[in-house]
Amino acid sequence: MFDVIVVGGGPAGSVVSLLLSEKGYKVAMFEEHQTPGFPMQCGGLISRDCLSILKNYIDIDKILLNKIEGAYFFSPSGKYVKLRGKSKAVVIDRKIMDFELFKLASSKVRTFVKTKVSGVLDVGGEYIVKAGNSFKSNYIVGADGPSSIVAKSLGFDRPDFLSAVQIECCFDSLDENFVELYFGYSDCMFAYSIPCGDGFSRIGVISRSNAIFWLKKLLKEHPHVSNRVKVKSFCELNCGAIPSKLVNFVKGNAVLIGDSAGMVKPYTGGGIYYLLVAAKELEKNFPNLDQFKKSYLRTLKLEYSFGRKIAKLYEVLGEEDYDYLISVANKIDSEKLHMDRPSSLVKVIPNILKLIKNRSLSLKLIKCLL
Numbered sequence: 001m002f003d004v005i006v007v008g009g010g011p012a013g014s015v016v017s018l019l020l021s022e023k024g025y026k027v028a029m030f031e032e033h034q035t036p037g038f039p040m041q042c043g044g045l046i047s048r049d050c051l052s053i054l055k056n057y058i059d060i061d062k063i064l065l066n067k068i069e070g071a072y073f074f075s076p077s078g079k080y081v082k083l084r085g086k087s088k089a090v091v092i093d094r095k096i097m098d099f100e101l102f103k104l105a106s107s108k109v110r111t112f113v114k115t116k117v118s119g120v121l122d123v124g125g126e127y128i129v130k131a132g133n134s135f136k137s138n139y140i141v142g143a144d145g146p147s148s149i150v151a152k153s154l155g156f157d158r159p160d161f162l163s164a165v166q167i168e169c170c171f172d173s174l175d176e177n178f179v180e181l182y183f184g185y186s187d188c189m190f191a192y193s194i195p196c197g198d199g200f201s202r203i204g205v206i207s208r209s210n211a212i213f214w215l216k217k218l219l220k221e222h223p224h225v226s227n228r229v230k231v232k233s234f235c236e237l238n239c240g241a242i243p244s245k246l247v248n249f250v251k252g253n254a255v256l257i258g259d260s261a262g263m264v265k266p267y268t269g270g271g272i273y274y275l276l277v278a279a280k281e282l283e284k285n286f287p288n289l290d291q292f293k294k295s296y297l298r299t300l301k302l303e304y305s306f307g308r309k310i311a312k313l314y315e316v317l318g319e320e321d322y323d324y325l326i327s328v329a330n331k332i333d334s335e336k337l338h339m340d341r342p343s344s345l346v347k348v349i350p351n352i353l354k355l356i357k358n359r360s361l362s363l364k365l366i367k368c369l370l
């Protein structure tokens, strides 16, 4: 009998297992693969604040690939602006990050690898986890990603999922220390290129329906991408699901964390920072799961709310709107914007609204953001 069974040995599962075992609980972690992190489903872009949290667990020199100062924003027609952000960011090697976190957690908790959990039963007061044999625990943590078996077995609400596809290839970046964001090349969000060093970039698209279609369009047709990408040299292709929203993540003594709960930034799909915050909040409040839920939502409430507002913009902005926004963007104080804190936008909205002389665009911004 375990106090806690954690299903999934990705970053969410590893960090939660580690923190709860350090608090004195008898924890078991189940991972369906030999090690997590393969295939990689990540651009590896995180803020430096997020990197500082990771520093508490692993040697970050092992995972650091590149430093990022800001982003180029491209309108669909090819106009662009280069902006520096407040947060600054880094590109990490996600496979090594997952491996290092998993290795650390495995040194502290009973770990079952190559062990797929096929179902979880709630038998009133305890859980039976089926993974070949049956295992019992008082608490269960579903850190098993988008297609969470814990969530399905225990009847949690499921979010819709967006699809993401990404290649890593030789790419002539405009600046090796700036990511590039391409608007209008997705049916719900944006496309991106993330320089990861040595002339390589991760180029990807997040889409509601057909990410491959949008990626091909970006690579073939985008006025600033098609001539810089050397697709023949691409060395990795990754596909994955991104949850579209946060769902209820506590039910009895069961809790979901990370992608299984939809803990991602609603306007980018980035999940690493939000799951690290959740793991720490869970540690602080465990075993009071309702308190954990309240405390996590309190900590990131504003960010989810603003993140959803920004995501609404993708649905209403047209080609000319992006052109216009890009033409005025270098007049806003972008150094106030933080990639993990969409609420930082509040500081620049008044200035943006003052700059915009186009009534229809102003109305769209007011409707979505205020």
Ligand SMILES: Cc1cc2nc3c(=O)[nH]c(=O)nc-3n(C[C@H](O)[C@H](O)[C@H](O)COP(=O)(O)OP(=O)(O)OC[C@H]3O[C@@H](n4cnc5c(N)ncnc54)[C@H](O)[C@@H]3O)c2cc1C
Residues within 6 Å of the ligand: 007, 008, 009, 010, 011, 012, 013, 030, 031, 032, 033, 035, 036, 037, 041, 042, 043, 044, 045, 046, 115, 116, 117, 118, 143, 144, 145, 146, 147, 148, 149, 164, 165, 166, 204, 238, 239, 240, 241, 242, 257, 258, 259, 260, 264, 269, 270, 271, 272, 273, 275
């Ligand atoms: C293309 C793409 C690019 C991304 N880029 C970024 C980015 O640049 N920055 C960022 O912050 N986020 C990014 N994300 C999101 C980020 O990758 C996720 O938020 C993060 O991986 C979530 O971690 P997790 O531990 O919750 O889930 P996962 O990483 O999915 O880990 C779940 C683990 O559970 C295991 N598992 C699943 N089912 C079972 C089972 N039944 N039994 C046992 N084990 C099981 C899996 O093998 C896996 O190891 C990206 C996502 C995609 C798809």
